[in-house]
Amino acid sequence: MAAENNSSSAQATDSALPTALRLLASVFAREADQPLLDQFIARRDELTDVLGRDPLGALTADNALEALAVEYCHLFIGPKGHLPPVESIVLGEGQLWGPSTEAVVEFYERCGIASRSDERTFPDHISMELDCLAMLEETDRHAEAGNFAHLHLLRWLPGLLAHVQANASLAFYPAWLEGLQATLADEYPQTDK
Amino acid sequence: MTKDTKITNPAGNKHDEDVGRRVAVKAGLLAAVGIGSGALFHGLTSVARADKAPRSTSGPKTQGQADPDIGELARADVDGYAGRTGEKRVGVPTTCMQCIAACGVIGYREKGRIVKIEGNPHCPNNRGMICAKGQAGVNQVYDPDRLLYPLVRTGKRGEGKWKRLSMKDALDLLAFGGEIAGRKVDGLKTIYESDKPQEFMFHYGRSRIKNAMNHFQKTAFGSGTQGNHTSICETAKWLGNELTMGKHYDVNDAAYSKYILIFGANVLEAHTSHSYIAQRVIEAKAARAKIVTFDVRLSNTAAKSDEWVPVLPGTDLAIILAMTNVLLNETVNGKVLYDEAFITKWSNVTIEELKAHYARYTPEWGESESGVPADTIKRLAIEYGSNKPSSIITYRGFVGHYNGAQAEWASKTLDALAGNFNVKGGITTKLGGKCKDGYNDKAAKDHADLTRKAVKFKISDGDDLHMPTHHSCQWIHEMIAEGSHGRPKIYMTYVYNGAYTTGDCQRNREILCNEEYIPFIVAVDVAMSETAACADLILPDATYLERWAMESAASYAQKKFVQIRQPVVKPLGESMDMQDIFIQLARRIGGGINTLHPYDTAEKYVRTCVELQTADNAKSGKMFYDSNDQPLKSDPWEYFKRYGVLLQGNKPSYNTHAKAVSAEGKTVDAKTGVVWDPHKAHVSDTDVASKGYTGSKNAYKGYVGQQIDGKTYAGFKPDKFNKSGRFEIRSGFMPSAAEKVMADIKDFLTPEEAPWVAEHLKSGLPSWVPVPEHRKRTDKQLVMISFKVNVQIHSRSQNCKWLQEVYHTNPAWLNPATARKMLGKGVKEGDLIRIKSEMPELPWRKGKGSTSVSEITARVHLTEAIHPDAIAVSYHCGHWAYGRYASGNPVEVEGGNTGAEPAGENIWWQEGNKAAKDPTQWSEVAGVHPNWIIPNTPARVSGQFRSNDTIVSIAKA
Numbered sequence A: 001m002a003a004e005n006n007s008s009s010a011q012a013t014d015s016a017l018p019t020a021l022r023l024l025a026s027v028f029a030r031e032a033d034q035p036l037l038d039q040f041i042a043r044r045d046e047l048t049d050v051l052g053r054d055p056l057g058a059l060t061a062d063n064a065l066e067a068l069a070v071e072y073c074h075l076f077i078g079p080k081g082h083l084p085p086v087e088s089i090v091l092g093e094g095q096l097w098g099p100s101t102e103a104v105v106e107f108y109e110r111c112g113i114a115s116r117s118d119e120r121t122f123p124d125h126i127s128m129e130l131d132c133l134a135m136l137e138e139t140d141r142h143a144e145a146g147n148f149a150h151l152h153l154l155r156w157l158p159g160l161l162a163h164v165q166a167n168a169s170l171a172f173y174p175a176w177l178e179g180l181q182a183t184l185a186d187e188y189p190q191t192d193k
Numbered sequence B: 001m002t003k004d005t006k007i008t009n010p011a012g013n014k015h016d017e018d019v020g021r022r023v024a025v026k027a028g029l030l031a032a033v034g035i036g037s038g039a040l041f042h043g044l045t046s047v048a049r050a051d052k053a054p055r056s057t058s059g060p061k062t063q064g065q066a067d068p069d070i071g072e073l074a075r076a077d078v079d080g081y082a083g084r085t086g087e088k089r090v091g092v093p094t095t096c097m098q099c100i101a102a103c104g105v106i107g108y109r110e111k112g113r114i115v116k117i118e119g120n121p122h123c124p125n126n127r128g129m130i131c132a133k134g135q136a137g138v139n140q141v142y143d144p145d146r147l148l149y150p151l152v153r154t155g156k157r158g159e160g161k162w163k164r165l166s167m168k169d170a171l172d173l174l175a176f177g178g179e180i181a182g183r184k185v186d187g188l189k190t191i192y193e194s195d196k197p198q199e200f201m202f203h204y205g206r207s208r209i210k211n212a213m214n215h216f217q218k219t220a221f222g223s224g225t226q227g228n229h230t231s232i233c234e235t236a237k238w239l240g241n242e243l244t245m246g247k248h249y250d251v252n253d254a255a256y257s258k259y260i261l262i263f264g265a266n267v268l269e270a271h272t273s274h275s276y277i278a279q280r281v282i283e284a285k286a287a288r289a290k291i292v293t294f295d296v297r298l299s300n301t302a303a304k305s306d307e308w309v310p311v312l313p314g315t316d317l318a319i320i321l322a323m324t325n326v327l328l329n330e331t332v333n334g335k336v337l338y339d340e341a342f343i344t345k346w347s348n349v350t351i352e353e354l355k356a357h358y359a360r361y362t363p364e365w366g367e368s369e370s371g372v373p374a375d376t377i378k379r380l381a382i383e384y385g386s387n388k389p390s391s392i393i394t395y396r397g398f399v400g401h402y403n404g405a406q407a408e409w410a411s412k413t414l415d416a417l418a419g420n421f422n423v424k425g426g427i428t429t430k431l432g433g434k435c436k437d438g439y440n441d442k443a444a445k446d447h448a449d450l451t452r453k454a455v456k457f458k459i460s461d462g463d464d465l466h467m468p469t470h471h472s473c474q475w476i477h478e479m480i481a482e483g484s485h486g487r488p489k490i491y492m493t494y495v496y497n498g499a500y501t502t503g504d505c506q507r508n509r510e511i512l513c514n515e516e517y518i519p520f521i522v523a524v525d526v527a528m529s530e531t532a533a534c535a536d537l538i539l540p541d542a543t544y545l546e547r548w549a550m551e552s553a554a555s556y557a558q559k560k561f562v563q564i565r566q567p568v569v570k571p572l573g574e575s576m577d578m579q580d581i582f583i584q585l586a587r588r589i590g591g592g593i594n595t596l597h598p599y600d601t602a603e604k605y606v607r608t609c610v611e612l613q614t615a616d617n618a619k620s621g622k623m624f625y626d627s628n629d630q631p632l633k634s635d636p637w638e639y640f641k642r643y644g645v646l647l648q649g650n651k652p653s654y655n656t657h658a659k660a661v662s663a664e665g666k667t668v669d670a671k672t673g674v675v676w677d678p679h680k681a682h683v684s685d686t687d688v689a690s691k692g693y694t695g696s697k698n699a700y701k702g703y704v705g706q707q708i709d710g711k712t713y714a715g716f717k718p719d720k721f722n723k724s725g726r727f728e729i730r731s732g733f734m735p736s737a738a739e740k741v742m743a744d745i746k747d748f749l750t751p752e753e754a755p756w757v758a759e760h761l762k763s764g765l766p767s768w769v770p771v772p773e774h775r776k777r778t779d780k781q782l783v784m785i786s787f788k789v790n791v792q793i794h795s796r797s798q799n800c801k802w803l804q805e806v807y808h809t810n811p812a813w814l815n816p817a818t819a820r821k822m823l824g825k826g827v828k829e830g831d832l833i834r835i836k837s838e839m840p841e842l843p844w845r846k847g848k849g850s851t852s853v854s855e856i857t858a859r860v861h862l863t864e865a866i867h868p869d870a871i872a873v874s875y876h877c878g879h880w881a882y883g884r885y886a887s888g889n890p891v892e893v894e895g896g897n898t899g900a901e902p903a904g905e906n907i908w909w910q911e912g913n914k915a916a917k918d919p920t921q922w923s924e925v926a927g928v929h930p931n932w933i934i935p936n937t938p939a940r941v942s943g944q945f946r947s948n949d950t951i952v953s954i955a956k957a
């Protein structure tokens, strides 16, 4: 289970993956909110260490919230030139809630997972797929998580990353997506499929 | 590691082999220590594990709708087929809104997703059949560019910089005002509480929520500053109908016609009643009716007709006048072709008066104006007059001209003269279902003291127009810029894309992007649009497949019915039904407007409407019928949800004007014979005595019937002005237009013509009015017309992938002979040409009558299927801010993929370059929009957008 305020580094390391996946899900679920951003700014050095580069770049406490909101909208929401971070679109199905989405929903069902009733995000949104991985890892279902990652997230992450790298005006989202891709590639190497 | 999972690390930062693991551990620690996992995203939850897939436990679900079994509703040919996922497929009856026809449809939902749409067999209009556009409605819900969240502008207006707001924050901003991109704006509450509620303007496109909209804005808020979209297509037609038959909407009872004349209407591809008039025209054809189409182009409708008669744009009126002349003067087997009994009893003219007036309009004269041979005019007029019942179908190609209203007036006169009015197989006035309204008939009555009398800025009716009974929407931007009639502080558009759909697009953009003209623009829409791109705040509307409404369309079954709109799925993202947005805004503004919105949801409002009507039925002896025409025995609300329609009549109704009505207790106007109720029309006794029916303001609202030979009949009920209940061929409303019209056209008439044209205009009878500018067209110039095709609606279907795949570019149709003459002998199919507007300015419009952009480029389509003096550029294409499908601007992702299609499958995006940077230039993937070079100058009488009048020259690009 996820560790909250856990002082034992061994326990923290055990729960690190699901918590990391949830953090990554939070980064992509919506624009950074003030509490999350405050943490990022307060722990800027650690964050830079985590990701291998400073995701905040030239952003300051004064302008980061607005700048990241605009950047998130520009990259993922639109209304123009954006790529919704959902599997059906990045894989080229041309419509939201496509066959990939159905396949993701079916996977969730087989794993005993479903969208929360108040959640209006698409089931194949990057944040939901990361949450799925986190839930599976929390319950020691690493093999199922690996299977899901290869069937889904790892298939479309490169497309999303390429779009973000080509269109981002800030380092933030490319840095996190690169970190995410590296994490998934290491956690779920091909042999796990 | 597969190709897919290979880390390309293009940013150049160093990742050693274990970097991912390190990121996970460190990020996990960082999150756990710094943030706490409770604050992190949790979008999923544990549920019972499915033993066998599939079994749906997630995805959008909709509450409250019927969920009937497929077998009960579906057409026979699909009855009972298994769903793709193996799950039960649920059919939800609702109403299409891809176009205005409002066909009854069934949306099929499987695992929370709409998988198919087909026609509802219980709908008396479309009888289970729908068109391609209706089927592609699925794409409206799942469009990747769909607006799913409120957006607020962060850069300059029109610059394209946005950020997301929550719906709560967005509604707060709209209600209470705030700061947008460093500028303070007032919210609705401030305006509501001020003495100028008219500073809130609402401008709607295809809304289908008229009652809720008018209740919020007019009755509760007190603002009548409202714009619509009618003049883009048919304002002139509605006026022509109102002048003669009273109501604005005419219904061609085509299935039973023996002879159908079609003028400038593409009924088999696009029409106000498209799918159901199309099927009835085909039925008539199967029954050996003759169909003749007058059109500039050989449309698919013309191609399926028995005859296509090419017409010089803007001269249909001359043909109609000449055909009327023939009808008045020819006989067949010794019998006259006109219906003297109808004219004598029901109209306000005599045959002799008509003969005298129409004497000038001979077939030879008709030929001189239209180019259609006199023999053809004569032959077709005789056929039309001797194969009854017959009827004339007209639309935008017919009325989208300077003389559109006069043309419609003349065509209705011809139909009346032939005796085709309100007869089976002829032409009828609208018969539409009516349901009591939860707002008008309850909330406003329960709290009458809180309602307001709406005041407005007079900016919707143009300046100096004669009778813009359905307004002149294309001129609203100009009126706002001009400013002397007032400017809105909040301009709220609802599914209205005036920046694209009206002419002079560049000017539209400039006005909308000027914050001095309009401080706060709010766009509510399903998809990003060219207008929303100029907004400050965008609210995502629920699509028509995700919301509730009470629907009623003109009945082509000639019996009244109402139809349901109910959600097939729940609104995606944060999108919200506009009716619910009104409720949420009312809650925020508070006070009277809040009390006047007693329903928490649109669903409750719609349900109340049905309950009120049910109660009224019980009181008045009316009843609902089921779709088998039997009196409804079950609960109306449950039946409505389950079958989608409630019939309010069970047999076809003709000759409605001849129905006897009671005059008891009512006032009879001596001059006109109109029986009316001055009290209902809020006319004082003094005015009744001194001004009578015709002179009292809004007296028509108290119309009861028409006295003829001592009896009172329902007559031809007026709708917008104090017309009598007769079929008014001679209109008392038109002589006063003569002066304005003559001022426009006199410089374009010959000295011989001017006196008689002026005299005819003053006669109050249908008369010739040329399109003035066309009189000065040289042989190096053409008339540019626009048109619509069968798989697109005007401007709002281009986000539908399936439709764009079929039709996404619009080469300009040009006759090969014309092309050789104007572009040289070497001209080839597909050559790029420049189309330049050379529309002269009318004296009335000096300085405002030309377009800001004068030229577009297009590829040419050489075809003999067009009149040699015209060039035709369809609508639908050349969007620049309507999403990737409409604009042809794919989003690049790795490997050259388009972001919406796997490589190799997306045919049209591989055809050539991406969309042109300059939207006035031809795009190989999205075509070009003709409106850049069509002036917005309204037709003087009706306010109609003159979409088919522009004079252009062409040259090779």
Ligand code: SF4
Pocket: B096, B097, B098, B099, B100, B101, B102, B103, B126, B129, B130, B131, B132, B133, B134, B135, B273, B274, B275, B276
């Ligand atoms: S004609 Fe086609 S698009 Fe229009 S309402 Fe009917 S099905 Fe829908």
